[in-house]
Amino acid sequence: MIAKKNNKQKIIPKNYTTHFFVYVLPRFFIILFILLSIAFAYFSLPYLPNKIATHWNINGVADGFGNKEDFALFFPALIIIVGTLLYFLPKYDPLVENIKKFWDIYVIFVSAVLGFFFNLQLFVLIYNMGYPINTTSFLAGSFAGLYFWTAVLLFNSKRNYIIGVKTPWALSDDENWKKTHNLGGKLFLICAAICIIPILFPEFGIILIIAPILISTVILFAYSFLIRKK
Helix, strand or coil, X not given: CCCCCCCCCCCCCCCHHHHHHHHHHHHHHHHHHHHHHHHHHHHHHHHCCCEEEEEECCCCCEEXXXXXXXXXXXXXXXXXXXXXXXXXXXXXXXXXXXXXCCHHHHHHHHHHHHHHHHHHHHHHHHHHCCCCCCHXXXXXXXXXXXXXXXXXXXXXXXXXXCCCCCCHHHHCCHHHHHHHHHHHHXXXXXXXXXXXXXXXXXXXXXXXXXXXXXXXXXXXXXXXXXXXXX
């Protein structure tokens, strides 16, 4: 009697290391940033003054203040809401099949965004607890990381209505989308590199963090328009 061959095969990742870093780790960090944000907000309350700095001007000087209880609620709520929207909203995109093609990269981007907000929460806590911290250097480092992962996302993105440089010409043409986002990835990498300057030389200020991204946005819209199909 000849035994029948079992044609069913187990689905095993080809590369466990890649599977861990690309699939498991980003989802772990999304949950971790939410839990850490809640924990830090709750346990830091006794160590904060009743009125805390919540806004800083272009020179890195605090010019806005609020209640510590409001702050304790703000960042956890922000991280939960933004994380939920970013993770689930793409599933309702008419071009969801395109998003599936770079979904793992997108999840890494979502974890980077939540990490960025958690960094801002840490900054507010450290500053208001009286520990020495350079506002410009800290913010520059946070933005550098955000710009870098945005660049990675842009390089890998496919046409969709949720995330990316959504000009009308890119949304209607795959080739325009590809070229615009390849340029966008390069520009965001440049923005990330420029952010290193305020980290090392804080006196150059917030302008080097914000101005490059505003200029890049204008360039991308103009570029997408110029290469449109007539």
